[in-house]
Amino acid sequence: MVPYLYGIGFLILTVFFYFISKKLYSIIPSPFTLPIIITSLSIIIFLYLFDIPYSVYMYGGQWINHFLGPLVVALALPLYRQRYLIKKYALVIFTGILTGSFIGVLSGVLLTLSLGFGESVIAAVAPKSVTTPVALSITDATGGSMSLAAIFVMIAGISGAMFAPMMWRAGRVNHPVAKGLGIGTASHAIGTAKALEDSELAGAVSALSMTISAVLVSLIAPLVLKILF
Amino acid sequence: MKKIIYILLQISLLFIFYHLGEYIQSVLNLTIPGSIIGMLLFFVLLLTNIIPERIISNGIDLLIKDMPLFFVPVTVGVIEFFDFFRGKGSLILLAAFLSTLLVIFTTSFIAGKLLEKEADI
Incomplete structure (x- = not known):
């Protein structure tokens, strides 16, 4: 009974912090005030202050986790809405996303390997370029640490949102489709929000890139890890 | 009230596809996550209009809008x-x-x- 009450309490707390963070983000929008960051940080501070172990917080957290898999399924809807774009730019889209997905997994894995980290860390880095629910599914399947994976996904999202314009200038990239492909493949939903600032077309291409790259990375990451270990 | 029941049904559909995907993954022993298989199945049913977009969209859009909430416990x-x-x-x-x-x-x-x-x- 007691775990149940704790669970309900933490569930309410999480939802409460999330909606406050959303409010804050609407006042100060920046990659550092994203609701996921502010909410998680507030809860971490809360747990720290009251000396509550993570496992106790998870009495409530585990219920929320049940939505992670079904959320991946939900991504079919935005992809379906972009189907005309896929048709129009088919070759560019598939070449770009396939290249980017491979480079993302390989460079992440090789850099981490060269730093001397073990399999559970490397498996958590491998899917960092894809949207959180998919990265967690992949990491769960490959035996990596899911919480580390969530952090790496966030790093990929924020660094992309901050430095993509610099990369585009360096490569003299002007076409909104090219921009959307790059940022969507590397930085998922956080990147897509940034792409929308560039143009509606870049945002739409970024949204479909993040879903297609999620499918590709879910094939590539386990394969690369299998070859390595 | 009717609207809430609709939304709950639409979201349950995602759970059904997810578990179907997990089932296919375990039976065929695939390395691709079951959630992705479920997503692809759902995508195909949308493309073929077996599931029309309008009958499922509001519940799913609601969930997607607040997707980051669900990443909090793991983070x-x-x-x-x-x-x-x-x-x-x-x-x-x-x-x-x-x-x-x-x-x-x-x-x-x-x-x-x-x-x-x-x-x-």
Whole structure:
């Protein structure tokens, strides 16, 4: 009974912090005030202050986790809405996303390997370029640490949102489709929000890139890890 | 009230596809996650209009809009990795950062070149 009450309490707390963070983000929008960051940080501070172990917080957290898999399924809807774009730019889209997905997994894995980290860390880095629910599914399947994976996904999202314009200038990239492909493949939903600032077309291409790259990375990451270990 | 029941049914559909995907994954022993298989199945049923977009969209859009809420518990788990990041672990953050910039640069660059070529033809 007691775990149940704790669970309900933490569930309410999480939802409460999330909606406050959303409010804050609407006042100060920046990659550092994203609701996921502010909410998680507030809860971490809360747990720290009251000396509550993570496992106790998870009495409530585990219920929320049940939505992670079904959320991946939900991504079919935005992809379906972009189907005309896929048709129009088919070759560019598939070449770009396939290249980017491979480079993302390989460079992440090789850099981490060269730093001397073990399999559970490397498996958590491998899917960092894809949207959180998919990265967690992949990491769960490959035996990596899911919480580390969530952090790496966030790093990929924020660094992309901050430095993509610099990369585009360096490569003299002007076409909104090219921009959307790059940022969507590397930085998922956080990147897509940034792409929308560039143009509606870049945002739409970024949204479909993040879903297609999620499918590709879910094939590539386990394969690369299998070859390595 | 009717609206809430609709939304609950639409969201349950996602759970059904998810478990179907997990089932297919375990039976066929695939390395691709069951959730992705469920997503692809759902996508095909949308494309073929077996499931029309309008009968499922409001519940799913509602869920997608607040998707980050569902990542909070896993992210809070980083609390168990503080020592890791205080040490050598912080180097991986740099690795993830560099790898991300590399992906944006190469993908956008290659796509840009291909688009220029297509425009020339």
